[in-house]
Amino acid sequence: MGRLGVKTDYEELRNAQIMENKARLASLGLQKAVAELRSIRSKPQSEKRKHNKVDYFSTPLRRSSRLKGNSSESNSSGTTPLAKKALARRCTSKDRGTLYDPYLGICCHFCRQKKLCGEEDCKRCGDSDMDQPCIGKTDCSSCHSSQGVLCRGCLKVRYGEEMEDVRANKEWICPHCTEEKGINPYWICNSSLCLKKRKMAPTGIAIFRAREMGYKSVAHLLMDQLQGAVRG
Numbered sequence: 001m002g003r004l005g006v007k008t009d010y011e012e013l014r015n016a017q018i019m020e021n022k023a024r025l026a027s028l029g030l031q032k033a034v035a036e037l038r039s040i041r042s043k044p045q046s047e048k049r050k051h052n053k054v055d056y057f058s059t060p061l062r063r064s065s066r067l068k069g070n071s072s073e074s075n076s077s078g079t080t081p082l083a084k085k086a087l088a089r090r091c092t093s094k095d096r097g098t099l100y101d102p103y104l105g106i107c108c109h110f111c112r113q114k115k116l117c118g119e120e121d122c123k124r125c126g127d128s129d130m131d132q133p134c135i136g137k138t139d140c141s142s143c144h145s146s147q148g149v150l151c152r153g154c155l156k157v158r159y160g161e162e163m164e165d166v167r168a169n170k171e172w173i174c175p176h177c178t179e180e181k182g183i184n185p186y187w188i189c190n191s192s193l194c195l196k197k198r199k200m201a202p203t204g205i206a207i208f209r210a211r212e213m214g215y216k217s218v219a220h221l222l223m224d225q226l227q228g229a230v231r232g
Contacts, residue, residue, distance in 0.1 A: 099115055099116045101115065101116050102114060104116055104125060106134045107146060108137065108150055109150055110192075113151065117134055117136020118136065119135050119136040122135045122136055138166050140177055142173045156217070157207045157217060157218065158175075158207070160217030175187070175219065176191075176194060184223075186224075186226045188226070189219075203222070206218045209221070
């Protein structure tokens with residue numbers, strides 16, 4: 001009984017100290033702060049934000065307003081899904097093109113841009129048919145090589161020719177072959193590749209200077225300069 005009495009007195013003393021401590025904390029305003037801290041610690045951590053991977057190959061591609069306007073006509077004409085996708089991705093420019101394509105695009109000898117053409121009837125660029133030629137790029141009847149491939153923009157600006165005239169001429173010879181064969185005196189191919197072989201500096205954007213001086217293209221300007229250099 002002596003030991004039990006000692007234990008009871010100890011518990012009473014301990015409880016009294018606990019009550020005294022609580023009263024002291026309450027008077028200081030600390031008990032509320034401790035309760036708030038405990039509630040914060042007991043809250044479950046917020047779930048980490050999940051980042052969903054975007055499949056860029058399955059998302060719809062942006063289409064120009066012109067193509068959106070013609071979508072009803074394409075659907076009514078029985079266009080295949082592959083052709084519809086190609087039409088949505090086809091560039092609308094008729095110069096150098098604006099959409100790079102490593103598979104369907106054909107590299108221009110001058111600008112070296114492997115882009116799809118913007119020609120309306122091009123089955124290669126419009127219908128993704130690799131067995132068809134690109135009607136927006138030239139094909140030399142002599143070399144049939146990459147040196148004879150020019151886009152509409154480079155053909156006109158650098159050499160003064162129109163794509164429609166080239167298509168109509170089945171015997172058309174590219175500027176590179178024209179130079180090599182000596183068909184046109186003082187005529188040279190002014191691509192950077194060909195100029196470097198001649199140890200000449202690339203002309204850059206010489207088309208502005210050529211037009212200011214009244215020349216049809218950069219090639220005509222260079223031809224006149226070379227002819228004048230020889231005469232001088």
